[in-house]
Amino acid sequence: MSALQLIKEKAQNDDRKKKEETISSVAAEVRSKIDELKSKLEKDRQGFAKALSKNSKECESRLKHETAKFQEVYEKFCKERDAHLQVLKDTISKFEEDKERLFTRYEQLRKKEKSLISEQEKYCADKIAKLEESLKKKKQDDKTFSLLRKTLGSFLDDASDEDFPPDD
Helix, strand or coil: CHHHHHHHHHHHHHHHHHHHHHHHHHHHHHHHHHHHHHHHHHHHHHHHHHHHHHHHHHHHHHHHHHHHHHHHHHHHHHHHHHHHHHHHHHHHHHHHHHHHHHHHHHHHHHHHHHHHHHHHHHHHHHHHHHHHHHHHHHHHHHHHHHHHHHHHHHHCCCCCHHHCCCCC
16 A cells, blocks of 8 residues: 555656646746747837937927028018018108198198188279279269260250160
């Protein structure tokens, strides 16, 4: 029995050793696979980091270039805007000066026109008064002349009233 026991124990020990060896072999394979995966992941990570760094530097370079171009365009825009604003201010200032000058000239012409109109009204009023006076004098002369004719006609018996037109 003891021999059987020994055989049995030896078989169990052999079995256990085989199991341990199998487990150890599988564990070694798993560790090897894990190490390979770690190594592969580390290489991929380093490749990705390099690519990311390269892309980042390229983007940064492009961004700097575009920023410089934008700054240049912005400065040109500001200069042109300032120039246009100055031209606009000059134009408005010139317009204001011309407007003031024309308004002053208009006021002077208006005063001159008023003065000329006043003189013309006075001149016309004087002319009308002289003409009315002349007309009154002429009517009076006409009456005097008509009276003289009638008086002369009465001295000259052969003259009739039909020879003399009626008085107005």
